[in-house]
Structures are given as structure tokens and as C-alpha cells.
Amino acid sequence: MQATVFLIPTYLHPDAPETIPAYVLPAVQQCHAFFVENERTARRYLKKLWPQMVIDEYQWFTIHKAEAQVLHDFKQLLSQQKNIGIISEAGCPGIADPGQILIEAAQQTGATVAPLVGPNSIILALMASGMNGQHFQFHGYLPIDASARRQKIKELENEAANKNCTQIFIETPFRNNQMITEIVQTSKPTTRLCIAADLTAPQQYIKTNTITEWKKKQPDFHKRLCIFLLAANTV
Numbered sequence: 001m002q003a004t005v006f007l008i009p010t011y012l013h014p015d016a017p018e019t020i021p022a023y024v025l026p027a028v029q030q031c032h033a034f035f036v037e038n039e040r041t042a043r044r045y046l047k048k049l050w051p052q053m054v055i056d057e058y059q060w061f062t063i064h065k066a067e068a069q070v071l072h073d074f075k076q077l078l079s080q081q082k083n084i085g086i087i088s089e090a091g092c093p094g095i096a097d098p099g100q101i102l103i104e105a106a107q108q109t110g111a112t113v114a115p116l117v118g119p120n121s122i123i124l125a126l127m128a129s130g131m132n133g134q135h136f137q138f139h140g141y142l143p144i145d146a147s148a149r150r151q152k153i154k155e156l157e158n159e160a161a162n163k164n165c166t167q168i169f170i171e172t173p174f175r176n177n178q179m180i181t182e183i184v185q186t187s188k189p190t191t192r193l194c195i196a197a198d199l200t201a202p203q204q205y206i207k208t209n210t211i212t213e214w215k216k217k218q219p220d221f222h223k224r225l226c227i228f229l230l231a232a233n234t235v
Contacts, residue, residue: 001081002081002111002112003080003082003083003084003111003112004030004083004084004112004113005078005084005085005086005111005112005114006028006030006083006085006114006116007092007093007094007103007114008024008027008028008085008086008087008118009024009088009092009093009116009117009118010045010087010088010090010118011045011119012090012091012121012124012200012225013198013199013200015201015202017048019119019200020049020118021116021118023116023117024049024116025049027114027116028049028050028053028085029050031058031083031084031085032058032059033058033059033060033077033082033083033084034046034058034059034084034085034087035070035084035099035102036060036061036087037063037087037089037097037099038062038089039060039062041089042060042087043055045087046087059077061073061074063098063099063101063102066098066101066102071101074106075105075109078105078106078109078111086099086102086103087099090121091118091119091121092115092119092120094115095120095122096170119200121196121225122227124196125194125199125227125229126229128196129166129194129196129229130194130208131208131231132164132165132166132231133166135163135164135165135166136166136167136168137165138168138169139169140169141170141171142171142179146182149179149182150185150186153182153183153186153187153230154186154187156169156230157187157188157191157230157232158232160191160230160231160232161233162234164234166230166231167231168227168228168229168230169227169228169230170226170228171226171228173222173223173224173226174223176221176223176226177218177222180214180218180228183211183228184211184214184215184218187230187232188233189210189211189212190210190211190212190232190233191210191211191230191231191233192209192210192230192232193210193214193228193230194208194231195219195221195226195228196226196227196228196229197221197226197227198224205219205224
């Protein structure tokens with residue numbers, strides 16, 4: 001009997017419990033252990049999902065980019081045919097998430113990997129942006145150094161134009177405004193920028209404008225959870 005690794009989605013925002021499908025709960029109830037990005041918030045999430053859950057009856061492991069010991073413990077449980085749940089801090093495990101290393105190990109050991117549907121900021125933002133959803137790239141965080149970041153923005157804009165490819169990236173919330181300023185100052189006037197903030201939350205914001213339009217009015221996104229999408233005229 002093979003072990004199953006359930007990739008358990010969680011909220012992007014705690015005020016949006018409806019974004020978690022009903023079939024996630026039966027998967028949680030089949031797990032013997034949980035590997036999570038943040039144990040405190042994962043416990044709180046599962047207790048909200050399943051109030052009768054006795055949290056201390058399960059084994060808990062914090063991923064922290066899957067150090068050698070965590071990876072060893074993960075493989076050990078799989079060898080014992082224990083079902084495991086992997087939970088990201090927000091959204092779907094394995095997507096811009098350290099759980100990917102554990103999932104790779106699960107594939108290598110022949111365990112069954114069961115991805116469960118849930119909210120994902122990359123997909124939600126792309127859906128709402130009006131940009132190319134057939135050809136896109138996600139780059140995670142851009143360089144912290146200002147000069148390197150501006151150079152990267154130019155590279156992404158050129159690639160967007162040359163390949164008709166939507167470029168998607170994120171930033172630490174307290175640097176959002178700086179990022180937007182640099183995009184606006186670096187990109188061509190006709191390039192389109194979509195800013196998606198606080199997805200699934202009551203204050204959700206999604207707007208696509210040309211750089212020219214963003215220059216006229218740049219909202220304040222300081223400390224908001226944002227994702228950025230860039231599209232340029234094809235050459």
C-alpha cells in the first residue's frame with residue numbers, strides 16, 4: 001500500500017474561507033503527519049477547517065526549505081506508508097513554495113502525489129489581467145539591488161515583447177511602491193502593467209493600465225500583498 005502526499009491549499013486571505021473546496025477536508029482527515037511552512041498558522045487553519053480535529057494527535061514538521069533532517073523525516077514516514085499533508089503559508093503547495101523539494105522526493109520514492117484545487121495568486125492575477133494566458137512566465141522575486149532590478153525589468157519587458165509572453169513577479173510588501181516606481185520609470189509608455197493586490201480579500205484590487213496611465217496616478221500599495229504582471233507590444 002503506497003503512501004499519499006496531499007498538497008493541501010490554504011487561504012490567500014483568512015476572510016475568504018469559501019475559496020477552499022469541500023473535498024479538502026476528507027483529504028486532511030486521511031493524513032497522519034503535516035509538513036508546513038508555518039506550524040502556527042497551519043494548525044489554526046486546519047482547526048478552522050475541521051473544529052473537531054485533535055491537533056496533538058498528528059506529527060508536525062516545519063519545512064524551512066527542507067533541511068536534510070526534515071527531508072529524512074519525510075522519506076521515513078513515506079517508507080512507513082504514512083499519508084502526509086503539505087501546507088504552504090498561503091495558496092497552493094509547490095508553487096513559489098519550499099514544499100516543492102518534498103514533492104520532488106515524493107515523486108522519486110514512488111508515493112502518490114495528490115494535488116488539491118485551491119486559490120493561487122499567480123493564476124488568479126493572470127486570469128483577471130487581460131494578458132496572454134497561453135504563454136507566461138513566473139519569476140518570483142526580482143533582484144534587491146536597484147540597478148540589477150531595473151536591468152531585470154528591462155529584460156522582462158523585452159522578452160514580453162519578443163515572445164508575446166506575460167511576465168509575472170512578486171515583491172516584499174514593504175517594497176511595493178519602490179518596485180512600481182522603478183517599473184514606471186524603466187518601461188516604455190505603451191507597455192502594460194497589471195497590479196493585483198490582496199487577492200480574494202474584501203479589499204481586492206486588480207487593475208491593468210499602460211505605463212503612461214500609471215504615471216498619471218500611482219496608488220499606494222505599501223505593505224499590501226501584491227503580484228505584478230507585465231505585457232509589451234510585440235515586435
